Amino acid sequence: MVVESENLQVFYKKGKVKAVKGLSFKVKEGEVFIFIGPDGAGKSSTLKAVCGVVNYAKGKLKVLGKDPKKEKEFNKIREKISFMPQGLGRNLYKKLSVEENIDFFASLYGVEGEEKERRKELLLKATGLWEFKERQAGKLSGGMMQKLGMCCALIHKPKLLVLDEPTTGVDPLSRRELWKLIYGYVKEGITVMVATSYLDEAERGSRVLLMKGGRELAQGTPEEVAKTKKPVLIIEGEDYLKAYEKLWEVSNTVRIRGEKVRVVEEKDKVEKALSGLNVEIKEVEPEIEDLFIEKVGLKKVEISESFKPKTEVPQDAVVVEKVVKAFGSFKAVKGVSFKVKRGEIFGVLGPNGAGKTTLIKTILGLYEPTKGKVVVAGKTDRNEIKEIIGYMSQKFSLYEDLTVKENLLLWGSLYGVPLKEIKEKVKETAPTLGLEEYEGKLVKELPLGIKQRVSLLSALLHSPAILFLDEPTSGVDPAEREVFWQVIRELSRKFGTTVITTTHYLDEAEYCDRLLLMNRGEVIALGKPQELKEKVKEEVGKAYLMYTPYPFEAVEKLKKEGITAFIYGSKVKLFLKEGKVEEALKKADIKEFKVREGEITMEDVFIYEVEKSSRNS
Amino acid sequence: MKLLVLLLKEFLQFFRNKGLLIFALYAFTLDIYLASTGIDLTLKRAPFFAEDRDLSKTSRELISKFPPYYFKFKGYILNDRETQKVLLNDEAVGVVVIPPKFEKRLLRGEKVKVGVIVNGAEVSSSYLFSAYATRIITDFLTGGLAGKLPFAPQVRIFFNQDASSRIFMAYSELLTVITLLLLLLPASALVLEKERGNIEMLLISPVNTTLFTVAKSVSMGALVLILTALALKITIEKVVGVPFKGEFLDFLTLTAAYAFTTTGLSLFIASVSENMLQVSQLTILILIPILYLSGNWTPIEAMPKAFQLLSNLSPLKYYIEGALSIAIKGMSLSQVKGDFFKLLILGGILFGSGTYLIRRRG
CATH class of the missing domain: 3.40.1710.10 (abc type-2 transporter like domain)
Incomplete structure (x- = not known):
């Protein structure tokens, strides 16, 4: 057993802040153990306690047989543990080159001479950083920085590798490569502990601990963790919207995904509620999100008429024509064109540094486009659109040192809404958004999800016709996110409010009517989420998940056969265009396996499109 | 209406920023007390x-x-x-x-x-x-x-009969503290918006940048005036025990003119700073020449010719001349109107270009 914990508790500020409230888990050798949960769940605190960076307050903890609290004893095994903190390149020296960074960590852990050179070459070549070894660490892209961070953490062959959100903000391609790197070391016998807030990453672990508010929600293999009490059903067909309304009467787990409804409920109950509607009911494998929703429960959100936009906008609400935005010689946006229709929910997706934020800011008029044209609500003068648009950025739209009420009154009146009207609107909406008890609190004391709702409300007080959302729900749990998107959907469907949103969480794409995928300033795909997936399916084939005791070997064998395949947790994900999957696997000389149909995710779409676009250029 | 809301917001934020509030209160009370009782320009023992x-x-x-x-x-x-x-x-x-x-x-x-x-x-x-x-x-x-001998010199001292350096030090420190806070407060209020990213929201909103800058300047200026009044009435008169000879309102009016001028400089600091660290560095960088050139520490006549010319640019020079005349000599505002107008002219230039820079640089 590499790590053993019993009722682990971690406090800050002398016990005033309880980050971890009793967590028990065991990490076996060679495992990929994933801590998963929204921001503030206590993931970082748990990892820091394991590495002896913070002292735990109560409970038992043994890491490689030693107690991190007993400093003398723990110091002996400290070099067997490597910790990579949260944030892009946080353990690196930004002014040093790639090679200098690795050399520094090597000498720190006493790796010298030939051994050092050998390992350095191995690591840098495996990560594709070898050709960039002269480059300053600060000038690497986010994904490369994280890879270098991992190289530095691995140079002394630790027994236990602890990674705190290594993939947050990293583009999907680099994300997949990072995971590949992790699995590569697991093969060599290293034990890995990873924290992540991307729920879809849970499947990549051999064991998963789902957390919320410092406590465990579930623990086990990804399949065990995702197991819901009731079955997960998908309802699709012509009447899916009517079904959505009906289902609220029997369940509090109803969600819209694209043109489908997803619910966690007994099948007969659902069938009874939906009798007479033209829909099809299908049972699917539960995902972690379903479990989360089942445990927490949802509430139906209604938005009042007062949020109906006061101005009519043309059918083409936003038109972007060949927009280029350059900062000096660097082109952040390289000729992007698209149109957003009135009432549409339009998503701009891409990793950090793809140019999403620059694009949004150019549309908003914060930047002048270097080339091209932007028309918002039929107008090109940015001063004329100010009252028509609303803008919400996740981190910044509120004053932390003012209360919720003060913030709302401030932003409302800055948009020229009379105080009386603001108060009425807040009074109407506060209960549905669950804001009542927070009205008198300072914004800095609010939980993240509440902060985002207040931020949304403050952007809506003047009833804008076009709403811009910049990374609106990153880091919040699925239940919080559902509430948020329910509001957005109500606005769009009921009142024809146009919504443009950016996100780097690819699974958020499902909430949008249409998507624009961006990478390195360029558009790589544009269309409905379902269309994009269908297209990938047509071009590379159906997705399958295969369970086998020897996944690494299997991937090698499949690659020899020319089949796209990669490690996916303890499974292998592969794409097959034609023929029976079992036959193809047998042909590839894979003996022990179990296979089922998988889903093409937005991440698959993204990676496929990026690879295609770089092949073409 | 929008201006009113913005002003209210500034006051609320200032009073909730404990660190800054304590610093401002310290500067206008204990700091002046220490300077006037602790620093003595005469020879002792x-x-x-x-x-x-x-x-x-x-x-x-x-x-x-x-x-x-x-x-x-x-x-x-x-x-x-x-x-x-x-x-x-x-x-x-x-x-x-x-x-x-x-x-x-x-x-x-x-x-x-x-x-x-x-x-x-x-x-x-x-x-x-x-x-x-x-x-x-x-x-x-x-x-x-x-x-x-056929003659005997007799010295008479006007305005400060016992030639106590306390009077001078008390007022001189007050003026220094006023300058420091006027440079620091508006700039930090603006840069905090930038640092926290609120400035983007404001640029997108229908609020005019100038209105916003004016709200910051007016609120911070008003705060400094209130603190100045408190320092005059309590710290200087009651605690240090130094007389104030002129009209209270005259002094505050002159200070208001000075606030206008110095806020202009503060806006300049805000426009080129990205974060609070840069604000504090620039504040020191600008504060020191203003103090040196003002004649507060060395008589202007004792400076090299080039510096004497430069000293005309230091708003503190006019403020010191006027403010000390009111406080120590008991002159009225109309008697120091020269300084008052010079401050306003200099202020017009500085405030105008400061606001322009803020608008241009976001």
Whole structure:
């Protein structure tokens, strides 16, 4: 057993802040153990306690047989543990080159001479950083920085590798490569502990601990963790919207995904509620999100008429024509064109540094486009659109040192809404958004999800016709996110409010009517989420998940056969265009396996499109 | 309406920022108190030795003329080497050297020389020491003649009869603190918006940038005025016990004009700074030349010609002239209207270009 914990508790500020409230888990050798949960769940605190960076307050903890609290004893095994903190390149020296960074960590852990050179070459070549070894660490892209961070953490062959959100903000391609790197070391016998807030990453672990508010929600293999009490059903067909309304009467787990409804409920109950509607009911494998929703429960959100936009906008609400935005010689946006229709929910997706934020800011008029044209609500003068648009950025739209009420009154009146009207609107909406008890609190004391709702409300007080959302729900749990998107959907469907949103969480794409995928300033795909997936399916084939005791070997064998395949947790994900999957696997000389149909995710779409676009250029 | 809301917001945020609030209160109370009671520009208990080579009655009498309130006699020393030693070890500010045969030659009516060696490392006290000592020695040597001279100088001090440096220090520190806060507050209020990213929201909203800048300036200026009034009424009058001769409102009106000017500079700082660290660095960088050139620390007439010209650019120069005239001399605002208008003109230029820069640079 590499790590053993019993009722682990971690406090800050002398016990005033309880980050971890009793967590028990065991990490076996060679495992990929994933801590998963929204921001503030206590993931970082748990990892820091394991590495002896913070002292735990109560409970038992043994890491490689030693107690991190007993400093003398723990110091002996400290070099067997490597910790990579949260944030892009946080353990690196930004002014040093790639090679200098690795050399520094090597000498720190006493790796010298030939051994050092050998390992350095191995690591840098495996990560594709070898050709960039002269480059300053600060000038690497986010994904490369994280890879270098991992190289530095691995140079002394630790027994236990602890990674705190290594993939947050990293583009999907680099994300997949990072995971590949992790699995590569697991093969060599290293034990890995990873924290992540991307729920879809849970499947990549051999064991998963789902957390919320410092406590465990579930623990086990990804399949065990995702197991819901009731079955997960998908309802699709012509009447899916009517079904959505009906289902609220029997369940509090109803969600819209694209043109489908997803619910966690007994099948007969659902069938009874939906009798007479033209829909099809299908049972699917539960995902972690379903479990989360089942445990927490949802509430139906209604938005009042007062949020109906006061101005009519043309059918083409936003038109972007060949927009280029350059900062000096660097082109952040390289000729992007698209149109957003009135009432549409339009998503701009891409990793950090793809140019999403620059694009949004150019549309908003914060930047002048270097080339091209932007028309918002039929107008090109940015001063004329100010009252028509609303803008919400996740981190910044509120004053932390003012209360919720003060913030709302401030932003409302800055948009020229009379105080009386603001108060009425807040009074109407506060209960549905669950804001009542927070009205008198300072914004800095609010939980993240509440902060985002207040931020949304403050952007809506003047009833804008076009709403811009910049990374609106990153880091919040699925239940919080559902509430948020329910509001957005109500606005769009009921009142024809146009919504443009950016996100780097690819699974958020499902909430949008249409998507624009961006990478390195360029558009790589544009269309409905379902269309994009269908297209990938047509071009590379159906997705399958295969369970086998020897996944690494299997991937090698499949690659020899020319089949796209990669490690996916303890499974292998592969794409097959034609023929029976079992036959193809047998042909590839894979003996022990179990296979089922998988889903093409937005991440698959993204990676496929990026690879295609770089092949073409 | 929007202006009102923005002003209210600024006040709320200022009073909730505990660190800044404590700093501002400290600056206008304890800091002024310490400066006016702790810093004294006169000579007090300056330690000195006498290298008396004469060792006569007259030489001892000369030493006894050094009054103990200003001087502290530490003893006799015998040779130059010891003189050097006490000065090197900072045991004394100065040494009075009396030559051999001092008494005899004096009685004979011959010319005598008395040496005063001062420790130049302590600039201001050694300077005062040499001046005071020269005066005492001259008085002593010409003492017999005093009654026979056809004239006698009589000094009268206006406005500050006991020539206490407290009055000067109290007001001078008040003006420095006002300058510091006027440079710091508007800039930090603006840069905090930038640092927290709120500025983007404001640029997108229908709020005019100028209105926003004006709200920041007005609210911070008003805060400084309130603090100034408190400092005048409480710290200076009650605690330090220094009189205020002029009209209270005149002083505040002049301060308001100064606030206008200095806020302009503060806007400039805000426009080029990205974060609070840069604001504080730039504030110091701008504050120091303003103080040096203002004549607050050195009389302008004593500066090199180029600096004298530059000093015309320091708004503090006009403010000091006007404010001290009102506070110490009891003049009215109309008597210092020259300074008042100069502040307004300089302010118009600085505030205008500051607002322009903020608009342009976001």
